[in-house]
Amino acid sequence: MPKLFNSLGVKFVTLVVIILLLTLGFTSYRVIQSQKQLMTEALDEKVKMLGRFAALVSPESIISYDFSALNRTMKDLTAQKDMVYSLVLSKNFKALSSYVNHEDPFVIDALKKLKIKVVRTSDWKYIIVELRKNAELNHYIFPVRFDGEELGRIYLGISRQRVDLLINSVFFEQVVSAGSIILFLSLCIYLAFKVNTLRPIEKLMQGSVLIASGKLASEIEVTSKDELGLLTVSFNDMMSKLRMSNKIKDKISNELIQLNRTLEDRVRKRTEQLADSEERTRTILNTVGEGIITVNEAGLIVSANKAVESAFKSNKNEIIGAHSTKLLADKSWYQASLNQNYEDKREGPFKLNESKKLTEYEGLRANQQSFILETLVTQVTLKGESMRIVVLRDISYRKELESRLSEAAHKSGMADLATGVLHNIGNILNSVNVSGEEILRIIRSSKVSGLVKANALLxxxxxxxxxxxxxDPKGRLLPGYYLKLGEQLQVESSAIIEETQSLSDRITMMREVIDSQQTYARAGGYTEPMDLPVLIADSVRVLQSNFEQNNVQVIKDFEQVPQCHVQKSKLSQVITNLVKNSVEAMERNDEFNRIKELKITLTRLNDDEVQLTIADNGRGISNDNLVNVFSHGFTTKKTGHGFGLHTCANSMTEMKGSIRVESEGLEQGATFVLVIPIGTQQTVKVEQTRVA
Incomplete structure (x- = not known):
């Protein structure tokens, strides 16, 4: 029995039966619903026609008080098929007809619920109300009118039982008919499927059994040109390829046997080649200008080339076997290596550096002369043992040249910084001008002249x-005028105080800019812990009038970040310069119907750094100019000098930070990204960190 249900034919027929059941079931449902609707509509139309007819003939009986004729009309209506009740009530719900079919089950049920045994005229309105509660009946009301006046209403109730019985009968016939059709079609489809599909599949199964038993020479007869026929052809092709593959496998096996016979000769020759290669490598290492030593996990020197002997003024026998820390002038490295828990590959001077950065140490020659040593460490595995290859380079002469260049760069940097300071002071003076003009405007439009005139009258x-x-008419106005004048003068005074404070803040900023130049001249600057959100807000506040004049929307998004040790005045100048540039870059936004939006974002980049981004949606920067924006003298402004961004780059470098710019092209806006180290309080040697 389980095999029967796992048969492909049974599964296919089951699927067909399900599809037919769903299709015929849906169709039968639609037919039955349609017939039910037609019967219901016919019944409804019949009742409406009878009700309208009764409404036409009833006025005469009501006017003439011929209630017996009215009862006969209601009786005739009740006698109609499916009709349950028909009754005429006046506007005051008094019965004008008294006929009711006491044998109708719906009427009997209503009388029982109302506990009425003998029907009186006053009971009709309750009987009607009870009957209208029955959901198995359709209820109708037809007004009886004469000359536009309503004499009463005809209440009719009709049963839907006969319609439901007819529908149930039709449903049963549909089920029997659909079942017969499904059974017949399923049998026909199964027979056709078995002949045309199952038999070819059974042959394929038989062929696969033969293949599994190793009889690759067997082929299956192709009996059709349909998909199963093509599948059979493909199966036979596969068998042919398998037979060919077996032949190739046997051939390759013979070739492998032959190849194995010569493998020892090849290994011997390769060993000789490796020996020659090792000799050549050793020769190259001894002639190369860089010193190269091999250090094991314990920190002992395993090998050294000729350049190492020359750099340390010692012979190879004295170097090999010694601890690598003895190559350095700082004896604390060697003292640390004597610790019992010391691990040279993690704690020693020549530990692995994943960043592959060059490291500088002070080396010590055999004659106790020290020199500057530059090292690069990589890891290798030799004969299963982890080793470190250390490349050593004597950079004493290079350091001497760097010192000379640094002195020259410092002098050049002083001139650059002076230019940058003048540029920053120019930015601040623009704001000072705006505040001065505002104070002048307030004074010129002041109401003090009105006060003088009023005083003259007094x-x-x-x-x-x-x-x-x-x-006096004018005299009576003076007290009120003095009150209003006092309020206006208070407003003017507050505005002047506010602008004066703004002037004071800007003058303070200019003093800090000049102080920063003096700090630079002393070749050092002190950092101090700063809350960056406060510093940014103070720097941006300088340009508040620019925002208002240019309708710039400033959006600030600050994460909680730790205090950073920075040079306050330098960083403030950088932020002010970048924000001012962004405002200027959005001057043409109105031409493109684009709002002016400046977004300042502060985030924690990692454990050691925070990131400040200043983004605008202005004119953007072309790809050709992106690489030049921080160059000295480069500018795209008609009145620009190319000092601002260059000074910003120098300042960020001096503070051990960085600055970069991103833009997708012209009219796509620009984003300046500052990376600011959290750091600790220190003296910054600016003459060694200047940007060229």
Whole structure:
């Protein structure tokens, strides 16, 4: 029985039966619903026609008080098929007809619920209400009118039982018919599927059994040209290729046997080649200009080339076997190596450096002369043992040249910084100009002149002030005028105080810019812990008037970051310069119907750094100019000098930070990214960190 249900034919027929059941079931459902709707509509139309007819003939009986004729009409209506009740009630719900079919089950049920045994005229309105609660009945109301006046209403109720019985009968017939069709079609489809599909598949299964038993010479007869026929052809092709593969396998096996016979000769020759290669490598290492030593996990020197002997003024026998820390002038390295828990590959001077950066040490020659040593460490595995290859280079002469160049760069940097300071002071002076003009505007439009005129009026009437203020028309206005004038002068005073404070802040900034130049001249600058959100807000506040004049929307998004040790004035100048440039870059946004939006974002980049981004949606930067924006003298402004961004780059480098710019092209905006080290308080040697 389980095999029968696993048969492909049974599964296919089951699927067909399910599809037919769903299709015929849905169709039968639609047919039955359609017939039910038609029958219901016919019944509804019949009742409406009878009700309208009764409404036409009833006025005459009501007007003439011929209630017996009205009862006969209602009786005739009730006698109609499916009709349960028909009754005429006045506007006051008094029964005008009294006929009711006491044998109708719906009426009997209503009388039982109302506990009425003998029906009186006053009971009809309750009976009607009870009957209308029955959901198995359709209820209708037809008004009886005469000359536009409503005489009463005809209440009709009709049963849907006969319609439901007819629908159930139709449903049963549909089920029997659909079942017969499904059974017949399923049998036909199964027979056709078995002949045309299952038999070819059975042959393929038989062929696969033969293959599994190793009889690759067998082929399956192709009996059709359909997909199964093509599958059979492909199966036969596969068998042919398998037979060919077996032949190739046998051939390759014979070749491998032959190849194995000569393998020992090849290994011997390769060993000789490796020996020659090792000799050549040793010769190269001894002639190369860089010193190269091999250090094991314990920190002992395993090998050294000729350049090492020359650099340390010692012979190979004295170097090999010694601890690598003895090559350095700082004896604390060797003292640390004597510790019992010391691990040279993690704690020693020649430990692995994943960043592959060059490291500088002070080396010590055999004659106790020290020199500057530059090292690079890589790891190799030799004969299963982990080793470190250390490349050593004597850079004493290079350091001497760097010192000379640093002195020259410092002098050049002083000139660059002076230019940058003038540029920053120019930025601040623009804001000072705006504040000065605003104060001048307030003074020119001041209401003080009105105060002078009012005082003149009082002076003219100084001998009779009380009478003048009490009876004179102008005098009576003076107290109210003085009150309003006082409020206006208070507003003017507050505005002048605010602009004066702004002037004071800008003058303080200029003093800090000049102080930073003096700091630079002393070849050092002190860092101090700063809350970056406060510093940024103070720097941006300088340009508040620029924002208002240019309708710039400033969006600030600051994460919580730790205090950073920075040079306050330098970083403030960088931020102010970048924000001012962004505002200027958005001057043409109005032409493109683009809002001016400046976004300042502060985030924690990693454990050692925070990142400040200043992004605008202005004119952007072309790809050709991206590499030049921080170069000295480069500018795209008609009135620019190319000092601002160059000075910003120098300042960030001096503070051990970095600056970069990103832009997708013209009219795509630009984003300046500052990476600021968290750091600790220190003296910054600016003459060694200047950007060229």
């Amino acid at each position: 002076q003219e009437n100084i001998d009779n002030v009380a009478e003048y203020l009490g009876s």
